Amino acid sequence: MDRSIDAELTGTVKDDPYTRVAFTPEAVGMLRTLRDQHGPLMFHQSGGCCDGSSPMCYPLGDFITGDSDVLLAELPLDDERVPVWMSRNQFEYWKHTHLTIDVVPGRGAGFSLEAPHGVRFLIRSRLLTEDEAAALGP
Numbered sequence: 001m002d003r004s005i006d007a008e009l010t011g012t013v014k015d016d017p018y019t020r021v022a023f024t025p026e027a028v029g030m031l032r033t034l035r036d037q038h039g040p041l042m043f044h045q046s047g048g049c050c051d052g053s054s055p056m057c058y059p060l061g062d063f064i065t066g067d068s069d070v071l072l073a074e075l076p077l078d079d080e081r082v083p084v085w086m087s088r089n090q091f092e093y094w095k096h097t098h099l100t101i102d103v104v105p106g107r108g109a110g111f112s113l114e115a116p117h118g119v120r121f122l123i124r125s126r127l128l129t130e131d132e133a134a135a136l137g138p
Helices: 025-038 088-094 130-136
Strands: 021-023 041-045 056-059 069-077 080-087 097-105 119-127
Touching: 021 025, 021 069, 025 041, 025 056, 025 069, 025 097, 025 119, 069 088, 080 088
Parallel strands: 021 097, 041 080
Antiparallel strands: 041 056, 069 080, 097 119
């Protein structure tokens, strides 16, 4: 693992060297803005078409999760935690990857909180290292 890169992300080296997901500093900045406007937050990645192909940010509890979802992590955002969920079917495809939630200019998903700000969250991915895969399990 290239720790110089991951050390810049939240939710990785500082809290746990082996996590499936992290935020970029730019995503953290947008999340702070959204938290100030909407309160505690959560993400869900459904893996469906259109809006489902992007990580969707909701006020915590607005998206009801269940047995068909997997909790990937609860990432730190200052003194709070932001749960990141993924549909179980999508997780089967992506369980061998580390996901980084970033934010970029552009039109976002219709129901995600960042859309009115002219930005969108997206997932960047890489394969888990052997050490990460062994620590995280299937």
